[in-house]
Amino acid sequence: xTTFDSTKASLNDLLREIREGKIQLPDxxxxxxxDDDHIRDLLVSIARSFPIGAVMLLEAGGEVRFETxxxxxxxxxxxxxxxxEKLILDGQQRLTTLTQALALDAPVxxxxxxxxxxxxxxxxxxxxxxxxxxxxxxxxxxxxxxxQLRSNFGRDVVLDLSSQELECQxxxxxxxxxxxxxxxxxxxxxxxxxxxxxxxTFRSQILAPFxxxxxxxxxxxxxxxxxxxxxxxxxxxxxxxQLSVFELITASYAAxxxxxxxxxxxxxxxxxxxxxxxxxxxxxxxxxEATEFLQAISLLHTFEQRxxxxxxxxxxxxxxxxxxxxxxxxxxxLSAWQQWADDLEAGFKLVGRxxxxxxxxxxxxxxxxxxxxxxxxxxxxxxxxxLEPRIYDKLARWYWCGVLGELYGGAVxxxxxxxxxxxxxxxxxxEALPRTVRDASFQPxxxxxxxSRLSAAYKGINILVLREGSKDWFWKASIRELDAxxxxxxxxxxxxxNWCESTGIAREEYDSILNKTPISYKANRKIxxxxxxxxxxxxxxxxxxxxxxEEMDALLTSHAIAPELLRANDFYRFIExxxxxxxxxxxxxxxxxxxxxxxxxxxxxxxxxx
Numbered sequence: 374x375t376t377f378d379s380t381k382a383s384l385n386d387l388l389r390e391i392r393e394g395k396i397q398l399p400d401x402x403x404x405x406x407x408d409d410d411h412i413r414d415l416l417v418s419i420a421r422s423f424p425i426g427a428v429m430l431l432e433a434g435g436e437v438r439f440e441t442x443x444x445x446x447x448x449x450x451x452x453x454x455x456x457x458e459k460l461i462l463d464g465q466q467r468l469t470t471l472t473q474a475l476a477l478d479a480p481v482x483x484x485x486x487x488x489x490x491x492x493x494x495x496x497x498x499x500x501x502x503x504x505x506x507x508x509x510x511x512x513x514x515x516x517x518x519x520x521q522l523r524s525n526f527g528r529d530v531v532l533d534l535s536s537q538e539l540e541c542q543x544x545x546x547x548x549x550x551x552x553x554x555x556x557x558x559x560x561x562x563x564x565x566x567x568x569x570x571x572x573x574t575f576r577s578q579i580l581a582p583f584x585x586x587x588x589x590x591x592x593x594x595x596x597x598x599x600x601x602x603x604x605x606x607x608x609x610x611x612x613x614x615q616l617s618v619f620e621l622i623t624a625s626y627a628a629x630x631x632x633x634x635x636x637x638x639x640x641x642x643x644x645x646x647x648x649x650x651x652x653x654x655x656x657x658x659x660x661x662e663a664t665e666f667l668q669a670i671s672l673l674h675t676f677e678q679r680x681x682x683x684x685x686x687x688x689x690x691x692x693x694x695x696x697x698x699x700x701x702x703x704x705x706x707l708s709a710w711q712q713w714a715d716d717l718e719a720g721f722k723l724v725g726r727x728x729x730x731x732x733x734x735x736x737x738x739x740x741x742x743x744x745x746x747x748x749x750x751x752x753x754x755x756x757x758x759x760l761e762p763r764i765y766d767k768l769a770r771w772y773w774c775g776v777l778g779e780l781y782g783g784a785v786x787x788x789x790x791x792x793x794x795x796x797x798x799x800x801x802x803x804e805a806l807p808r809t810v811r812d813a814s815f816q817p818x819x820x821x822x823x824x825s826r827l828s829a830a831y832k833g834i835n836i837l838v839l840r841e842g843s844k845d846w847f848w849k850a851s852i853r854e855l856d857a858x859x860x861x862x863x864x865x866x867x868x869x870x871n872w873c874e875s876t877g878i879a880r881e882e883y884d885s886i887l888n889k890t891p892i893s894y895k896a897n898r899k900i901x902x903x904x905x906x907x908x909x910x911x912x913x914x915x916x917x918x919x920x921x922x923e924e925m926d927a928l929l930t931s932h933a934i935a936p937e938l939l940r941a942n943d944f945y946r947f948i949e950x951x952x953x954x955x956x957x958x959x960x961x962x963x964x965x966x967x968x969x970x971x972x973x974x975x976x977x978x979x980x981x982x983x
Contacts (some may be wrong), residue, residue, distance in 0.1 A: 376676050377591055377592060377593045377594060377597075378566060378591070379445070379589070379590070379591050379592075380589075380590050380592065381587040381588065381589055381590060381625065382587065382588055382590045382709055383585070383586065383587055383886055384419070384471065384583065384584075384586040384587070384588060385584060385586075386550050387428075387588065388472055388476045388552065389607065390458075390459070391443075391444050391447070391468065391476070392447065392472070392474050392476055393451075394443055394447070394450075394451035394452070394455045394457060394482065395457055395458045396430065396444075396457060396459045396460075396461060396468075397441040397442060397443050397444065397451075397456070397457035397459075397460060397461070398438060398442050398443070398444060398460065398461050398465060399439040399440070399441055399460045399461075399462070399624050399851050400440040400441060400442055400623070400624040401433075402570060406466065406484075406510060407466050407469075407470050407483065408483055408486055408488075409483050409484065409485060409486070409493060410486055412470050412481065412483060412493075412495065412515075412707075413471070413495070413510065413513045414471055414510075415467060415471070416474065416495060416548065416741050416849045417509045417510055417513060417651075419471075419582065419583055419586050420497075420502075420509055420579050420582055420583065421509065421582070422582045422586065424468070425467055425588070426464070426589075427463070427588065427589035427590065427591055427592075428461065428463060428464030428467070428468060428588055428589070428591070429461075429462040429463035429464060429591045429592075429593065430459040430460065430462065430590060430591070430592050430593065431459065431462050431592075431593040431595070431597065431602060432458070432459060432592060432593065432594050432595035433456065433457050433458055433459060433460055433595065433596065434458075434595050435594075435595025435596055436595075436596075436598075437782060438629070439625055439627070439777045440623075440624050440625075440627030441456075441457050441460060442473050443471050444465075444468065444483075444679065445469050445472075445473065446469075446472060446473045446477050446479060446482075447472070447477075462593065462602070464588075474495050474548050475548055475549055475551050475552060475583070476548065476552070477547065477549060477885070478549060479497065480492035480493055480494050480517075480518040481493050481494070488963045489814050490540050491517075491519075492517065492518035493515040493516065493517065493591060494515065494516050494517075494518070494520050494534075494547065494548075494549075495513065495514070495515050495547075495548040495549075496513070496514050496515075496516065496534065496540075496545040496546060496547055496764065497512050497513060497514075497548065497575070497579060498511075498512045498513075498514055498544070498545055499512075499544040499545065499568075499571060499572060500544055500571065500577045501579065502575055502578065502579050503571060503574050503652040506578055509579075512891070514532075514545070516532065516534055518536055519532070519534060519535060520534040521533050521534070527598045527745045532545075534547075537556075537557060538560060538564045539562045540560075540972050541557070541560050541561040541568070542564055543562050543594075544565075544568055544571065544572070546572075546575065546579075546580075549565075551580055551583045551584070552584060552674075554576070554580065558572070558743070559568070564850075569811050571920050578806065584873050587863075588931050590956055591980060592957060595814075602621075603704070604738050607695065611655045617663075617664060618667060618699060618702050618703060619633075619637070619663040619664055619665050619667060622667065622702075622703065622704060622705065626710070626718070629707050629733060631707055631710075631711075632645075633710070636648055636710075636714070637663050637666075648714070648718060649661065649663070649981070651665060651718065652718060652721050652722065655722060656726035656736060657724075657725045657729070657733060657734070657736055657739070658722075658724065658736075659736050660736060660742070661721065661742075661745075662742075664702075665742065665743070665745070665746050666714075666717065666768070667705065668697040668702055668746045668786070668789065669697075669717050669720070669721075669746045669747070669749050669750040669753070669886075670702075670705060670709055670710060670713050670714065670717060671696060671698075671701055671702045671709075672695060672696075672697050672707055672746070672750040672789065672790060672793045672907075673709075673713045673716075673717065673750050673753060673754065674694045674705060674709040674712075674713060675693060675694065675701060675790075676695045676793065676794060676797075678693045679692055679693050679694065679695055679794075688978045690710070694790065695790040695791075695793060695794045696786070696790050697746065697747075697786045697789040697790050697793075698787075698790075699786075700784045713753070713968070716753045716754075717749060717750065719752075719753060719756075720749040720750060720751075720752040720753025720754075721745075721749045721750075721752075721753075722934070723752040723753075723759060724745050724748050724749045724752060726761065727752065727768070727772075729764075729922045731769060731773075731836070732836055732839060732840035733808075733836060738832055738835075738836060739832070740776045740781075740829035740830070740832045740833050741775070741781040741782070741829055743781045743782075743785050743789070743833055744772065744775050744776070744781040744845040746789050747792045747793040747796070747819045748768075748772065750793050751793060751796050751797065752769070754797065755800075763800075763900040767796070767799055767800060768796070769962075770810060770962070770963065770964045771792065771799075771807055771809060771810055772797060773833065773962035773963050774809050774810045774812075774813035774963050774964075774965075775792075775809050775813065776830065776832075777813065777814065777815050777830055777833050777959055777962065777963055778814060778815065778832040778963070779828075779829050779830050779901070780809055780811025780812065780813060781829070782829065788808075788809065791809075792806070792807055792808075792809050795807035795808060795809075812962075813963060813965070814965075815830070815956075815959050815963065815967050816967070817952055817967055820885060820886060820887050820955065821881070821882075821885050821887070822885065823885055823886040824884055824885055824886070826864055827883045828911045830884055833962075834886055834908065834955060834958070834959065835864070835886075835891065837846065837955075837958040837959065837962055838890065838891070838932060838933055838955075838958065839891065841931060841933070841958065842931055843890070843891070843932045843933075844927075844928045849967060862889070864889050864891050865889065865890065865891075865892050866884075866888050866889055867889065867890055867905070867934065867947075868883060868884065868888055868944055868947070869900060869901065869902045869904075869908075869941065870883065870884070870902065870903060871901075871902030872902055872903060872904050873888075873944070876944070878944060879960060882948070883944075886955075887948050887951045887952055887955070888948065888951075890932045890933075890934070899911055900912075905939045905940060905942055905943045906932055906940055906941070906942050909925060909939070911941060912925070913925050918935050933955055933958065934947075934951060934952060934954075935947060935950045935951070935954075938950055
């Protein structure tokens with residue numbers, strides 16, 4: 374069954390339906406943004422009978438229900454409760470421009486090319502249009518809201534069209550009379566009959582193309598799914614504006630009288646507190662996206678549907694899957710939000726507590742934000758049970774397997790759904806190992822390629838070092854305490870770059886996480902570019918430090934560093950020893966040997982369905 378029709382419609386009919394409110398905008402459409410130059414160009418294109426592109430409309434009245442609004446400029450003319458017959462998906466800017474310039478008496482609210490807001494009435498200079506039909510750009514003029522053109526910084530009026538009589542006498546035709554000019558022609562007969570012949574030529578050459586102009590129209594039928602509407606909008610939107618899931622669901626819930634935007638962002642006008650702001654009171658949760666919250670709602674909702682299907686005796690494909698995929702998020706009913714939003718908000722707040730127990734204290738330290746989606750959904754369901762040792766240990770192991778196995782980059786909707794369902798099963802059955810725990814592996818040679826502090830595994834390993842209680846080499850405090858006190862920290866080379874290069878050590882050998890550790894800027898400056906055997910005594914002998922060899926060695930050990938190898942400037946043995954020490958931290962976090970390689974399950978369906 375085809376989901377669309379392709380036809381043509383006259384510009385006059387489209388403008389009439391827009392004025393009558395039969396054609397409106399879905400509320401997810403952005404505001405009208407065309408500037409004065411674009412408006413003039415569009416008017417000239419139609420006058421020359423040039424194509425201006427197709428418009429795409431969606432039949433109203435189907436299962437896809439949106440909050441709607443009139444085209445800009447008609448807000449006061451169309452009753453708020455009037456239901457449209459069609460919605461504009463593509464062509465908003467063109468149709469809004471034509472409505473304001475051709476069908477309304479009010480001035481067009483537009484902007485200059487530089488973005489300054491202006492109000493303009495548009496006219497054709499009849500003489501120029503007739504005399505120069507191939508240079509119509511010069512015949513289209515715009516005057517201010519008083520229908521005057523001024524010079525000398527607005528002090529002198531050089532053209533006054535403030536009455537219909539003045540328009541006729543000076544032969545300037547208002548664009549808002551193009552589709553019906555009987556009244557204007559009657560005035561022309563009375564005040565300037567000598568110009569009527571010139572006007573009739575203008576009417577034939579310019580007005581006739583407007584009145585007979587046809588636009589290609591693609592009409593999506595009301596059976597079109599919400600996901601298809603979203604995807605079609607993004608494909609055809611010439612402004613390059615991506616439509617988010619949140620915006621589409623907001624428009625859908627508004628049709629049921631619920632303001633999702635107020636719920637998430639808050640509203641001072643309507644005295645609604647922001648759910649996002651409540652979540653972001655925890656610094657670790659700053660930047661939580663509405664789409665991520667909706668994905669977690671989808672996990673909770675679809676899991677309940679799955680349980681209901683199983684309880685009803687359904688099997689196989691009859692049982693709905695747990696999902697965080699876009700198509701399923703778009704199908705979330707308002708009841709799902711109302712049922713789960715408060716529980717999930719509490720779940721996200723528990724995420725912050727969990728992360729702190731795992732020694733994360735800053736948002737920038739988090740390896741993945743995507744992994745927080747199933748984590749929040751799980752915690753929303755568990756409530757206080759997440760602190761039970763048996764559950765917490767499994768939750769922590771799963772988290773670190775996702776981080777150190779680098780499994781939450783890219784398209785991860787399928788993994789989110791699997792992890793949510795499998796974690797809940799694992800909490801009750803020790804043998805039901807989740808795929809993320811089973812799939813995760815960390816090969817020893819991965820250390821050699823971890824150079825960017827932005828990568829998930831790099832961040833994770835850094836936290837594993839910090840949570841062992843690593844101490845600074847200058848200040849008498851742990852690195853975590855310094856970080857909390859906002860004392861500048863550096864991720865610094867242990868064997869300095871200058872020393873490595875002067876010794877002939879290649880960059881790919883010294884510039885990895887194996888030769889880096891977090892220290893304060895003070896300690897960093899004391900190191901300089903010297904060999905460890907030189908900078909370590911220098912640090913120890915500082916008056917503010919005053920450490921014995923044993924005390925300094927203890928500090929080094931807290932960074933998973935072998936003091937004797939560092940003091941001996943034995944770079945290669947140091948690197949291999951640190952590889953072993955860091956591997957031990959990773960093994961403890963993941964609950965498996967670093968050198969074990971598990972065959973990873975393919976998640977190709979994620980990419981095929983994007």
